[in-house]
Amino acid sequence: MIKTIHIIGSGFSALSASCYLAKAGYNVTVLEKNDTVGGRARQYKKDGFTFDIGPSWYWMPDVFERFFADFDKKPSDYYILDKLNPGYEVYFGENSSLKISSELSKIYNLFEDEEKGSAKHLKSFLDSAKSNYDTTIKDLVYQPGVSPLELVNTTTIARVSQFFSTIRKQVRKNIKSNKLIKILEFPVLFLGAKPNNTPAFYNFMNYADFGLGTWHPRGGMYTVIEGMISLAESLGVNFQVNANVEKIITDKSEDIIGLLVNGKVLDADLVLSGADYHHTETLLDGNLKQYSEKYWDKKTFAPSSLLFYVGFDKKIENVSHHTLFFDTDFDVHAKEIYDNPQWPTDPLFYANFTSITDNTSAPEGKEAGFFLIPLAPGIEDTEELREQYFHKIMDRFEKLTNQEVKEHVLFKKSFCVNDFKSEYNSYKGNAYGMANTLLQTAFLRPKIKSSKVDNLYFTGQLTVPGPGVPPALISGKIASELIMKNQN
Numbered sequence: 001m002i003k004t005i006h007i008i009g010s011g012f013s014a015l016s017a018s019c020y021l022a023k024a025g026y027n028v029t030v031l032e033k034n035d036t037v038g039g040r041a042r043q044y045k046k047d048g049f050t051f052d053i054g055p056s057w058y059w060m061p062d063v064f065e066r067f068f069a070d071f072d073k074k075p076s077d078y079y080i081l082d083k084l085n086p087g088y089e090v091y092f093g094e095n096s097s098l099k100i101s102s103e104l105s106k107i108y109n110l111f112e113d114e115e116k117g118s119a120k121h122l123k124s125f126l127d128s129a130k131s132n133y134d135t136t137i138k139d140l141v142y143q144p145g146v147s148p149l150e151l152v153n154t155t156t157i158a159r160v161s162q163f164f165s166t167i168r169k170q171v172r173k174n175i176k177s178n179k180l181i182k183i184l185e186f187p188v189l190f191l192g193a194k195p196n197n198t199p200a201f202y203n204f205m206n207y208a209d210f211g212l213g214t215w216h217p218r219g220g221m222y223t224v225i226e227g228m229i230s231l232a233e234s235l236g237v238n239f240q241v242n243a244n245v246e247k248i249i250t251d252k253s254e255d256i257i258g259l260l261v262n263g264k265v266l267d268a269d270l271v272l273s274g275a276d277y278h279h280t281e282t283l284l285d286g287n288l289k290q291y292s293e294k295y296w297d298k299k300t301f302a303p304s305s306l307l308f309y310v311g312f313d314k315k316i317e318n319v320s321h322h323t324l325f326f327d328t329d330f331d332v333h334a335k336e337i338y339d340n341p342q343w344p345t346d347p348l349f350y351a352n353f354t355s356i357t358d359n360t361s362a363p364e365g366k367e368a369g370f371f372l373i374p375l376a377p378g379i380e381d382t383e384e385l386r387e388q389y390f391h392k393i394m395d396r397f398e399k400l401t402n403q404e405v406k407e408h409v410l411f412k413k414s415f416c417v418n419d420f421k422s423e424y425n426s427y428k429g430n431a432y433g434m435a436n437t438l439l440q441t442a443f444l445r446p447k448i449k450s451s452k453v454d455n456l457y458f459t460g461q462l463t464v465p466g467p468g469v470p471p472a473l474i475s476g477k478i479a480s481e482l483i484m485k486n487q488n
Helices: 012-023 061-069 104-114 118-138 154-158 167-172 178-191 200-211 222-234 277-282 293-298 330-339 383-401 417-424 469-487
Strands: 004-008 027-031 043-046 049-052 081-083 088-093 096-100 215-217 238-240 245-250 256-261 264-267 271-273 304-312 322-325 349-352 367-375 409-415 456-458
Touching: 004 012, 012 027, 012 222, 012 271, 012 469, 043 304, 043 409, 049 304, 049 367, 061 222, 061 469, 088 178, 088 383, 096 104, 096 178, 104 118, 104 178, 104 200, 118 200, 167 178, 167 200, 178 200, 222 238, 271 469, 304 383, 304 417, 322 383, 330 367, 349 383, 367 383, 383 409, 456 469
Parallel strands: 004 027, 004 271, 027 238, 088 322, 271 456
Antiparallel strands: 043 049, 081 215, 088 096, 245 256, 256 264, 304 367, 304 409, 322 349, 349 367
């Protein structure tokens, strides 16, 4: 059995795989092109402020627990979790917002207050969502995407109609309040697709939201990365930063024999790429690519993002740790992402202020603000456009929350399409990978094992199970298990 493996990239999926492979006895080396480990989940620090550069939501805590339990550990061995209450807040207009409680009974009351009779429908909806969550998280998402038969069991057969209906149809069947509809359709944005293109089976995301709640690792999401690094190192994983893989070298038998890293050849027996799937295939000779440019161009990709990391010299009022601004038309914004890619006319946006609940994020009396606008991948990205949209959302933010903030900005840093390309080699600068639409689910996603190069494997958001941090942890596990199965 091959016992040496190199992993390209060091995001959640790569770290997950490194732990499983090291535990199985492999000699594992992780190669990271940037100067810190963590992939898209790195940190930005300035003047006493700390920001998570990428992922900021901690959902599905049971997936993290399951990961660490595989190594006889617990998340609490590495970081402290706080359950947020409210989990998040949604703005619909000036001084008009709803806060989603951490208690399900209070969520039912909120729905009933907003629309009489809606609590009954929500309970029925969440019963279905919980059942789908149990089926999905305990079984389906841990499949390697090799065969369509992975999706077939007594539960999925009984719910086959949910794969051919959509979240939008399911939500709007009984709920009429526009505010409640937006709240129920919001979680599928984590899957990178529109509610009208997302199978109804994915309502399990609503159970992740209302049933399991929203959490915050004290110190930020990067503390999870640090915990995984600590675990990996205890298992013998070796990390190399500033290690840019420039080419995957193969022999006449089309097997990998080496990697070109920073201009030097590194002998390699087995390679797992946690880097962008499309980019990884560009490192191969042309005849060894599984998927053509035409293939990638036809796929539905999750959005890119314009991100701002902002230090404020005062505390921000009338917001929660996670705050969503849904005061504009989601369908119009979605069309400008998926159907007619362009900079959005009037974008929805999201903000988080970790320093509301975590005093490690900002100096006393100040606030760390993270702002995100979903964008179409591959669009033009200039400093002028970034600045224009910063003022666009700040003007709205001030009006919606009834306060002045622009004059209290100490500094801001932006991150957008061009940065996703340069920092992560991301296809078209996407932020979340490939959307989980019906035709891009499970075995219909790019394969974990290369069909052209026998000792090359993939993990991460472009393969199974899909976008998001919990799916990335799972992707690392199933990729490592497939490697171990094939190498025995």
